[in-house]
Amino acid sequence: MNILLIGIQGCGKGTQAMILEEKFGWKHITTGNLLRESIENKTKLGLTAKKFMDEGELVPDKYVFKIVEDALSNIEKGSILDGFPRNMEQLKYLEKNFTIDKVVLLELSDEKAIERVSSRRNCVDCKKDYNLLYSKPEKEGICDVCGGEIVQRDDDHEEAIIKRIEKFYKDTSEVISYFSNAAKLIRVNADDPINIIQENIVKALNV
Ligand SMILES: [Zn+2]
Numbered sequence: 001m002n003i004l005l006i007g008i009q010g011c012g013k014g015t016q017a018m019i020l021e022e023k024f025g026w027k028h029i030t031t032g033n034l035l036r037e038s039i040e041n042k043t044k045l046g047l048t049a050k051k052f053m054d055e056g057e058l059v060p061d062k063y064v065f066k067i068v069e070d071a072l073s074n075i076e077k078g079s080i081l082d083g084f085p086r087n088m089e090q091l092k093y094l095e096k097n098f099t100i101d102k103v104v105l106l107e108l109s110d111e112k113a114i115e116r117v118s119s120r121r122n123c124v125d126c127k128k129d130y131n132l133l134y135s136k137p138e139k140e141g142i143c144d145v146c147g148g149e150i151v152q153r154d155d156d157h158e159e160a161i162i163k164r165i166e167k168f169y170k171d172t173s174e175v176i177s178y179f180s181n182a183a184k185l186i187r188v189n190a191d192d193p194i195n196i197i198q199e200n201i202v203k204a205l206n207v
Helices: 013-024 031-040 044-054 061-072 088-095 110-118 158-181 194-205
Strands: 002-006 027-029 079-082 102-107 120-123 129-131 185-189
Touching (some): 013 027, 027 061
Antiparallel strands (some): 120 129
């Protein structure tokens, strides 16, 4: 089973992917993870990608595609694609050699997404993640682990989040209709508790 998890930032797809990976042994694939792995393993592609990242540039699609392709060729039980493909161009490329069986769209309102993401905080020293909604530090502004200062990343300010949500819909709505027309789309309410969302995904996938 190869599935694609899709949804705006804050919908919790990373968490759901981790649970599915543990439960079914499907490999959780994000381009970020794959890039990190190939850099750690010092593969030729990894080293090429690192050059771009060191310059603060996005890794060009052709390298990202190749890295995803290599990872997918080693799949045994199944895979969970997370955040890729996010547009028709990437999808067309992927579908040349690969079949996505089901697509799970984790639906969350823009307001909820903004509320969740803008509540994120990080420790400047040990990088521990906090969220003022679910996992506050004991003392305001101070890291429980190392006593470092807790700050909000520029990326997590409301204007930045809104921009990313708009970009998501602009890039991805065609992908969503494509899978909806192919009767492969499953819509799941992402505003439920984590375990309920997981149950609904598993039920809908019929696994
Ligand atoms: Zn810390």
